[in-house]
Amino acid sequence: MPDIKHFDPDRALERAERLFWRHGAATTSIQAVTAETGLNRSSLYATFGDKRELHLAALRRHVRLRSAPVCAALAADPRGLPAVREFFAGLVDARCEGEYARWGCMLVNAYAGEEAADPEVRAVLDGHHRSLRDAFRAVLETARDQGQLAPGVVPGDGAEVLVLLAYGVNVRSRAGAGAGELHRTVAAALAGLASGSR
Amino acid sequence: MPDIKHFDPDRALERAERLFWRHGAATTSIQAVTAETGLNRSSLYATFGDKRELHLAALRRHVRLRSAPVCAALAADPRGLPAVREFFAGLVDARCEGEYARWGCMLVNAYAGEEAADPEVRAVLDGHHRSLRDAFRAVLETARDQGQLAPGVVPGDGAEVLVLLAYGVNVRSRAGAGAGELHRTVAAALAGLASGSR
DNA sequence: TTCATCCTGAAACGGTCGTTCCAAGTTCCG
DNA sequence: CGGAACTTGGAACGACCGTTTCAGGATGAA
Numbered sequence: 001m002p003d004i005k006h007f008d009p010d011r012a013l014e015r016a017e018r019l020f021w022r023h024g025a026a027t028t029s030i031q032a033v034t035a036e037t038g039l040n041r042s043s044l045y046a047t048f049g050d051k052r053e054l055h056l057a058a059l060r061r062h063v064r065l066r067s068a069p070v071c072a073a074l075a076a077d078p079r080g081l082p083a084v085r086e087f088f089a090g091l092v093d094a095r096c097e098g099e100y101a102r103w104g105c106m107l108v109n110a111y112a113g114e115e116a117a118d119p120e121v122r123a124v125l126d127g128h129h130r131s132l133r134d135a136f137r138a139v140l141e142t143a144r145d146q147g148q149l150a151p152g153v154v155p156g157d158g159a160e161v162l163v164l165l166a167y168g169v170n171v172r173s174r175a176g177a178g179a180g181e182l183h184r185t186v187a188a189a190l191a192g193l194a195s196g197s198r
Numbered sequence: 199m200p201d202i203k204h205f206d207p208d209r210a211l212e213r214a215e216r217l218f219w220r221h222g223a224a225t226t227s228i229q230a231v232t233a234e235t236g237l238n239r240s241s242l243y244a245t246f247g248d249k250r251e252l253h254l255a256a257l258r259r260h261v262r263l264r265s266a267p268v269c270a271a272l273a274a275d276p277r278g279l280p281a282v283r284e285f286f287a288g289l290v291d292a293r294c295e296g297e298y299a300r301w302g303c304m305l306v307n308a309y310a311g312e313e314a315a316d317p318e319v320r321a322v323l324d325g326h327h328r329s330l331r332d333a334f335r336a337v338l339e340t341a342r343d344q345g346q347l348a349p350g351v352v353p354g355d356g357a358e359v360l361v362l363l364a365y366g367v368n369v370r371s372r373a374g375a376g377a378g379e380l381h382r383t384v385a386a387a388l389a390g391l392a393s394g395s396r
Numbered sequence: 397t398t399c400a401t402c403c404t405g406a407a408a409c410g411g412t413c414g415t416t417c418c419a420a421g422t423t424c425c426g
Numbered sequence: 427c428g429g430a431a432c433t434t435g436g437a438a439c440g441a442c443c444g445t446t447t448c449a450g451g452a453t454g455a456a
Binding site for chain 4: 397398399400401402403404405406407408409410411412413414415416417418419420421422423424425426
């Protein structure tokens with residue numbers, strides 16, 4: 001083993017992930033990545049390959065470290081509908097306040113970009129879509145078994161609806177929609193799922 | 199009046215609109231616009247100004263000629279819920295089949311792009327959001343007056359939910375989601391609005 | 397017809413893009 | 427200590443970016 005890397009690859013990837021997240025793949029230049037990470041072009045290319053591979057690695061890191069844990073926690077939550085409400089409350093807050101306010105969701109942003117034509121990008125997006133949908137379905141099945149669900153609500157279909165709702169929240173939050181407005185809208189959408197609500 | 203334009207500005211703008219719609223603002227070059235429209239840089243700049251202004255004009259044309267008429271027809275539809283179902287059926291078909299399949303919605307794409315930080319772009323997006331929401335609210339009020347609405351559904355809140363649902367459909371359709379899947383999901387979402395559904 | 401006015405075509409601007417290359421430096425193994 | 431293996435810094439590549447400029451052609455008014 002002759003020489004060792006002088007930097008932490010995952011730390012650099014996390015910086016790149018943030019750039020791609022906030023500005024998008026097309027408008028994030030390699031130069032911007034080198035400036036943000038502190039390392040130079042050679043190290044970047046030697047470690048991650050070209051820009052497309054770097055973006056893919058950033059997308060996959062995002063799914064692995066940010067999206068997947070949330071999906072797993074959601075799927076394993078035994079509370080039923082309250083878990084769904086908590087998920088959306090956290091989503092709205094994360095999108096409207098704090099460090100990542102108005103960044104939207106990195107994956108939803110990728111849907112709308114030119115990069116969505118890339119089969120490997122699409123595979124990441126599809127994988128995340130399935131994860132989130134399956135998590136919602138599990139929670140809705142739990143809710144149904146506990147009698148929380150309004151009659152007529154099918155967990156599989158309801159889960160797809162909730163995923164689209166989450167996409168909508170992510171889209172709308174990027175244009176500066178207020179947290180209060182989104183909380184209210186989400187509450188109205190979820191009210192239709194609960195038994196005894198009407 | 200010395201000389202007259204040798205081309206139809208709106209025809210050129212429509213070509214540019216399609217490029218921005220399909221590929222996004224960042225990845226559509228002026229060169230691509232000149233190639234698509236057939237006119238050269240000078241005429242382009244003299245007519246529309248720089249790239250930002252061209253993109254804004256394309257966005258506004260999109261709202262004026264494609265989005266606004268649909269919103270107006272929706273708002274004026276006297277049928278209530280069937281109008282909502284027809285809107286979404288048409289949306290899903292337009293996004294999944296035909297000439298514009300998998301292009302998504304130009305406005306939703308703009309939400310996710312870097313251009314959403316531009317105040318003028320954001321004004322266009324907000325205007326469209328309000329138009330669509332108001333149209334949905336009008337239709338839901340009609341539905342309520344005709345007894346079609348499930349008790350507990352507030353037209354104002356339901357309208358916001360439907361807009362987010364539409365955003366979700368637009369996002370998901372760009373990654374190749376099937377029309378059948380989206381039709382089914384939309385149907386499940388709308389079922390919760392109808393009276394006697396549960 | 398003359399002329400002022402506008403449009404068109406094409407070349408060119410500086411800047412930035414993603415990517416490659418290579419010399420110099422650093423590290424571990426024997 | 428010698429040298430192979432690998433990283434690093436930095437220059438350089440051609441291509442493309444958005445934009446400007448200008449000469450020359452076309453047009454309508456007087």
